[in-house]
Amino acid sequence: MTAAIDFYFDFSSPYGYFASTRIDDLAQKYGRNVAWHPILLGVVFKTTGASPLPQLPLKGDYSWRDFERTARFHGIEYKRPTHFPLPTTHAARAMLWLQNHHGDDLAAAFARSVYRALFVDDINIAEPAEIMxxxxxxxxxxxxxxxxxxxxxxxxxxxxxxxxxxxxxxxxSPFVIVDGEPFWGFDRFDQIEAHLKSRRQTELRAVPNPDTKEKKPA
Amino acid sequence: MTAAIDFYFDFSSPYGYFASTRIDDLAQKYGRNVAWHPILLGVVFKTTGASPLPQLPLKGDYSWRDFERTARFHGIEYKRPTHFPLPTTHAARAMLWLQNHHGDDLAAAFARSVYRALFVDDINIAEPAEIMxxxxxxxxxxxxxxxxxxxxxxxxxxxxxxxxxxxxxxxxSPFVIVDGEPFWGFDRFDQIEAHLKSRRQTELRAVPNPDTKEKKPA
Structure with a gap:
């Protein structure tokens, strides 16, 4: 048995959206499940003193450019949202309610819909009516x-x-923890894959070969 | 003719060091030169309001871990420096003096030595004697x-x-500008390469084929 991959994201995070389009395939390839955790960067930033990327001097313009270029580079559908930044509290709470009442799979499907609504269909996901x-x-x-x-x-x-x-x-956001190893950013997915691959190889070696008579230490 | 790649870095930036070990090979592969520009993140951060990664709450521990893991992932020699953070003003000024008096190639060789001194040999590059x-x-x-x-x-x-x-x-840091396109971070080197590749293909198509009689617009 292998542990699930913990996937943390804010619904207003473009890199979180990119990650959401890849995390399930990546996990499945190495026989892992994904535990989806909506968080609020606004709350986190109160501790770290950080700010949303597009609001920072110099970094702002760059960020918008990088979102588009990164989407194109990875072949991910993306359209710059009109409603941005926007509060994602209601979407995150709705996802938790769905997890509690309908389980992780349905809640993850909902999360993918919310991300797509914001970053492809330009829907204002801060509106409870849109969430419904x-x-x-x-x-x-x-x-x-x-x-x-x-x-x-x-x-x-x-x-x-x-x-x-x-x-x-x-x-x-995105932030991934797997086997206690933390990875920040969609641009760490290559290192996440390297980790998953090396863990799988370690496990394969750990499976005893029935054809081999092993000497036990005395 | 193709334009040089502008490579901006602070001598105390681990990701800048990683980039410095790869930028020349990458540029050469696509027939480009590299213009090395030492900068001081301390000055830049006064405008952006950012702080050195290892000093931020939560991000600090993660950063040290990510430096090591990223070096390992890319097969780059790296040893956590004892003297850190440290002022890089003298190293940057020395590099400019070398550029002025001995040209870009010698200055770039000096920059690679300074980076290696800090991030492999654990030398305090803030000391003018070490720079000499x-x-x-x-x-x-x-x-x-x-x-x-x-x-x-x-x-x-x-x-x-x-x-x-x-x-x-x-x-x-690192920050790369090529053909007006900005790229922030060592983790954008794959996108830099994609850009260089697509530019080269555009140029190859633009070279007139002597075997083809081209119709000129009237």
Missing amino acids: KLAEPLGVDVQALDAGATSYQIKDQLKAEIEVAMAKGVFG | KLAEPLGVDVQALDAGATSYQIKDQLKAEIEVAMAKGVFG
Whole structure:
């Protein structure tokens, strides 16, 4: 058995979106599952003192250019969103409610829809009505989702989930932790793959070969 | 003819060091030269409000880990420096003096020595005496170098060079500008290569084929 890959992301993070289009295939290739964790960079940045990239002097213009070029380089659909930056609290809470009530797979499908809505279809995912529309095709009771996403229980859960993430060292989006090894950024996916590959080789070597009589140490 | 690749770096930047070990081979592969530009991130960060990575909450520990892992992943020699962070003003000024008096090739060789001294041999490159020792094997008058590196002329030149870099959008290390296209970070070297490749293909197509009679527009 191998452990799941923890995937942390903010719904407004373009590099998080790019990562979301690749993480499942990468994990599957090495027999791993992905645990999707929505976080809020606004909360994280209060600790690190960081700011959203596009708002920084000099870095801002570069970032927009790099989002487009990186999407093109990796063959990922991307359209610069009109609504940006935007609050992703409701989307993150809705995802937690879906995880609690419908499980990880449906919640991950929802996350992919939300990302696509923002970074391909230019939909304002800060609007609860848009979140309901995105959840509808998944066969979810969208009224229950809307109520659940604004409940105190889910608000508290999201806060606690972000605290846990930060305690584990998460400070950006996308952020991946696998076997205790942290990776920040979509541009570390090559190193994540190298890690997964080397772990698989170690495991293959660890499987005893039934044809070989092994000498046990005395 | 193709334009040179502008390569901006701070001597205390680990990712700048990694880039310095690869930039020449990459450029040569596509028939380009490299223009090496030492900058001071301390000056740049006053504008962007950024801080050195290893000093940031949460990001600090991660960074040290990522430097080592990235070096290993790319097969680059690296040893965590004891003297860090450290001022790189003298090294940058010495490099400019060498460029002025001995040309770009010798100055680039000096830059590679300085990077190696800090990130492989754990030498305190903030010490003018160490800078002189590193320049000696290059056949340079090290007394003249030491005097030149602390002259007002070179101090003013470094200030101006950094202003020019920032005016061109440089905000980090390594930072590469090629054909007006900016790339931040050693992890953009794959995209730099893609750019160089596509430019070369465009040029090859632009070369008129002598066997073909071309119709000129009337």
